[in-house]
Amino acid sequence: MLFSWLRRRRRNKLMTQPFPEEWRRILRANVRHYSRLPEPERRRLEQKILVFAAEKHWEGIEGQEITDEVRVTIAALACLMLLGADDYYFDRVDSIIVVPGEFERRHTHLGGGLVGHVTNLGESLDGGPVKLAWDEVLYDAQDRNGTNLVVHEFAHKLDEIAGYVDGTPPLPGHSERRWEEVAGREYQRLVRDVEHGRPTLLDPYGAESRVEFFAVASECFFEEPLQMRDEMPELYGLLSDFYRLDPAKWDED
Ligand SMILES: [Zn+2]
Structure with a gap:
């Protein structure tokens, strides 16, 4: 267990690193919100991305590669939600699992308690990782379609903070x-x-x-x-x- 002062010191160090120009290029291409943010918020978002991308354990499964593009795009959307927060980075989410597209999951609370397999684009596992379909993440990040998979799954993580969802x-x-x-x-x-x-x-x-x-x-x-x-x-x-x-x-x- 890391002491909070140590963690804060490490975060401060991460935040003062120069933001890679290549990451900016990714943000401009993939994250619609990035270019719209006022300059101070954009800088703040970049600082948070540096921390978030470094702290989380990133796991690609079913052939999904974890590239800078994947990490930076997902980190940007999660950190957009944290722009108003001080020193919080979804601290209880250690891992982010990324799959190429929709996946099957056992669904237990559909309507009248039906149990079965349904396809899914994202999942927030209780007290555990967030799982995301990369094609949907990208589609939502680039286009204005009213939905945002990353925001959706991480909102469940905020709901979970009190100990129950x-x-x-x-x-x-x-x-x-x-x-x-x-x-x-x-x-x-x-x-x-x-x-x-x-x-x-x-x-x-x-x-x-x-x-x-x-x-x-x-x-x-x-x-x-x-x-x-x-x-x-x-x-x-x-x-x-x-x-x-x-x-x-x-x-x-
Ligand atoms: Zn949901």
């Missing part, structure tokens, strides 16, 4: 009650809209459960912040307090 991010007491009220209402609205086949700003997958709702709302917060601020200002405000970020500002002009 229940769709409520770790918030101070009064905000948690507010979250219950606002997220509860928006969740019910999403469920009704999905049932009636109405178009939704949030990914319909969020109607699956409150846990998925938080992950999907986080995706929307980073992918469609202006629209979210417009259409669900209370939910946007709560996420903005939680992440200590205001991504709608990055999209304004």
